[in-house]
Amino acid sequence: xxxxxxxxxxxxxxxxxxxxxxxxxxxxxxxxxxxxxxxxxxxxxxxxxxxxxxxxxxxxxxxxxxxxxxxxxxxxxxxxxxxxxxxxxxxxxxxxxxxxxxxxxxxxxxxxxxxxxxxxxxxxxxxxxxxxxxxxxxxxxxxxxxxxxxxxxxxxxxxxxxxxxxxxxxxxxxxxxxxxxxxxxxxxxxxxxxxxxxxxxxxxxxxxxxxxxxxxxxxxxxxxxxxxxxxxxxxxxxxxxxxxxxxxxxxxxxxxx
Ligand code: CAA
Numbered sequence: 001x002x003x004x005x006x007x008x009x010x011x012x013x014x015x016x017x018x019x020x021x022x023x024x025x026x027x028x029x030x031x032x033x034x035x036x037x038x039x040x041x042x043x044x045x046x047x048x049x050x051x052x053x054x055x056x057x058x059x060x061x062x063x064x065x066x067x068x069x070x071x072x073x074x075x076x077x078x079x080x081x082x083x084x085x086x087x088x089x090x091x092x093x094x095x096x097x098x099x100x101x102x103x104x105x106x107x108x109x110x111x112x113x114x115x116x117x118x119x120x121x122x123x124x125x126x127x128x129x130x131x132x133x134x135x136x137x138x139x140x141x142x143x144x145x146x147x148x149x150x151x152x153x154x155x156x157x158x159x160x161x162x163x164x165x166x167x168x169x170x171x172x173x174x175x176x177x178x179x180x181x182x183x184x185x186x187x188x189x190x191x192x193x194x195x196x197x198x199x200x201x202x203x204x205x206x207x208x209x210x211x212x213x214x215x216x217x218x219x220x221x222x223x224x225x226x227x228x229x230x231x232x233x234x235x236x237x238x239x240x241x242x243x244x245x246x247x248x249x250x251x252x253x254x255x256x257x
Pocket of ligand 1: 064
């Protein structure tokens with residue numbers, strides 16, 4: 001598959017998607033959003049892939065939705081075209097997706113990173129929802145995911161002022177899982193992705209689904225869901241292998257079944 005706005009490669013069990021519109025700091029336009037969706041779908045369908053890494057350049061993960069593409073739209077274009085409503089392939093993925101973020105992750109770029117299951121940030125990363133400065137608001141989940149990630153006080157601060165948050169503040173606030181020096185970003189993301197991909201894929205996918213339930217339901221329902229999923233994993237060969245390997249003091253060899 002040839003793409004115009006992203007680069008895609010497979011590294012062992014990890015699928016890597018690199019946003020690649022350097023002339024626009026990887027701003028998200030319809031073409032790029034569509035290609036990210038196709039690349040994620042291809043990795044989802046590839047039984048050899050256990051984790052996906054989504055990244056950008058050293059200067060920008062993505063500087064938001066493409067303002068030049070949006071500028072001429074009126075309400076009817078946005079409403080009837082359901083503008084950007086389906087730019088959520090990362091959030092819909094069933095396999096884990098890690099965002100490896102360097103540089104700007106603004107507007108739709110921050111929202112895209114937050115659609116992923118975890119964010120690993122370089123020390124030069126800057127997060128923000130500056131839409132308010134354009135006379136709009138976040139449009140691909142920012143008001144909801146940022147608030148869940150960092151709480152109302154900081155989300156209001158970011159979304160109403162449009163200010164940026166550096167990597168240290170983002171880690172302190174719970175937006176990112178880890179901050180590493182820029183030079184180590186891809187190594188750290190790939191190491192983490194390989195660790196995840198070495199686990200039993202059914203348990204990884206179900207663990208991710210269970211964690212995400214925490215955002216969708218009550219505590220009692222979420223714990224019940226976890227319990228049902230936990231029990232179901234005792235039906236897998238990988239559970240037998242994982243526990244036998246522990247008892248036999250050897251590394252588990254999971255077969256994703
Ligand atoms: N859309 C389109 N083009 C963009 C862009 C965007 N979001 N962000 C940057 N670019 C373009 C610039 O227009 C510029 O292109 P030209 O060279 O052709 O002029 C190029 O990328 C480089 O950008 P700058 O010269 O501005 O680079 P800088 O280092 O001086 O500043 C920046 C970097 C602070 C990120 C600045 O580019 C900026 O503020 N960008 C816009 C950020 C923004 O407002 N994002 C939110 C968009 S709205 C949104 O995302 C809605 C939603 O929720 C779906």
